[in-house]
């Protein structure tokens with residue numbers, strides 16, 4: 001049987017890196033329920049006082065594209081998440097599904113579903129660019145979710161097995 005590979009990379013790593021570069025939710029938010037001070041942890045930093053009721057936005061896209069956490073952030077490199085490299089990921093710098101008690105309840109289902117879809121798709125087809133495929137992809141700036149300007153158009157070429 002044809003075993004699907006994404007240019008030699010493990011499918012899980014490929015999806016993990018895709019969600020780093022293009023997180024569906026570009027940000028998440030939380031409301032502060034009691035006054036809290038984030039104390040400085042490094043020289044030069046100042047304390048940040050949070051009042052009750054204040055809304056805080058967590059910039060997921062910004063964190064995922066910060067070179068201090070992900071060197072050469074524009075480079076698509078699934079190996080960042082390989083067994084050899086995954087310990088270098090700074091906790092809470094990678095948040096495609098958020099974090100804490102209100103993180104995404106569907107994360108495991110979403111990952112399993114994506115893998116199942118691509119497994120079956122890549123078992124029978126090669127995904128190829130077509131004339132309507134937007135290269136490079138342009139992000140729709142009017143949408144809060146991460147979508148492209150002209151949609152995602154791709155061709156499927158049947159594999160001869």
Ligand code: HEM
Pocket residue numbers: 019023024025028029095096097098099100101102103104105106107109110111
């Ligand atoms: C790749 C697919 C998905 C991504 C990237 C995603 C991402 C997220 C993110 C970032 C949050 C906010 C978490 C936070 O603020 O800490 C969230 C919340 C949530 N997601 Fe997803 N999600 C995905 C698929 C799904 C699916 C398939 C379901 C349901 C079957 C789902 C159900 C929910 C629910 C119910 C919440 C709100 C949880 C709460 O407020 O307690 N998500 N998701």
